[in-house]
Amino acid sequence: MKKLLAASALALAMGCSSYSWRPSVPEDMRTVAVPTFRNESGIAGLGSETTRQMLREFQREGTFSVRPAGEAALEVQGVIKAAKSIGLDYDRAAYLRNSERRLAATAEVSLVDKRGGRVLVDSRVYEAEITFLSNDDELTAERDASGRLAGELARQIVDDILDLDMKGAQ
Numbered sequence: 001m002k003k004l005l006a007a008s009a010l011a012l013a014m015g016c017s018s019y020s021w022r023p024s025v026p027e028d029m030r031t032v033a034v035p036t037f038r039n040e041s042g043i044a045g046l047g048s049e050t051t052r053q054m055l056r057e058f059q060r061e062g063t064f065s066v067r068p069a070g071e072a073a074l075e076v077q078g079v080i081k082a083a084k085s086i087g088l089d090y091d092r093a094a095y096l097r098n099s100e101r102r103l104a105a106t107a108e109v110s111l112v113d114k115r116g117g118r119v120l121v122d123s124r125v126y127e128a129e130i131t132f133l134s135n136d137d138e139l140t141a142e143r144d145a146s147g148r149l150a151g152e153l154a155r156q157i158v159d160d161i162l163d164l165d166m167k168g169a170q
Contacts (some may be wrong), residue, residue: 083103
């Protein structure tokens with residue numbers, strides 16, 4: 001039994017030996033600027049809301065420090081290309097009125113190394129979707145849901161930036 005426990009502990013230690021709590025992003029690349037995303041979708045404010053959620057996500061995660069464009073090593077440039085709302089469920093009591101909807105958006109994002117003058121990620125496409133209840137006021141429900149949709153896009157983008165190998169990008 002002791003040998004089995006010792007062997008298990010050794011295997012666990014060997015498996016975790018390469019793991020590090022430190023971020024893989026080089027120290028001099030840990031400042032980021034996020035200009036307002038251009039909005040080409042039909043949902044008003046989705047570009048600025050996605051930008052706000054991106055800033056929040058970078059601050060929450062903690063690896064990057066958010067800076068103005070002239071002071072940052074990296075710049076995230078984004079365009080909300082499209083967004084659409086689709087009815088999923090109808091309320092039989094209210095003649096053909098949608099009660100549940102799906103809101104989906106597509107964004108293109110580039111990551112630029114401002115110090116090295118290189119594009120690290122060029123127009124990568126991100127897609128996100130959420131569902132929401134609309135009841136009587138579809139416009140207000142869609143506007144409220146767009147904040148959650150922007151948050152989903154922001155999480156995907158920040159996660160990808162954190163996973164990016166920037167060691168050679170100095």
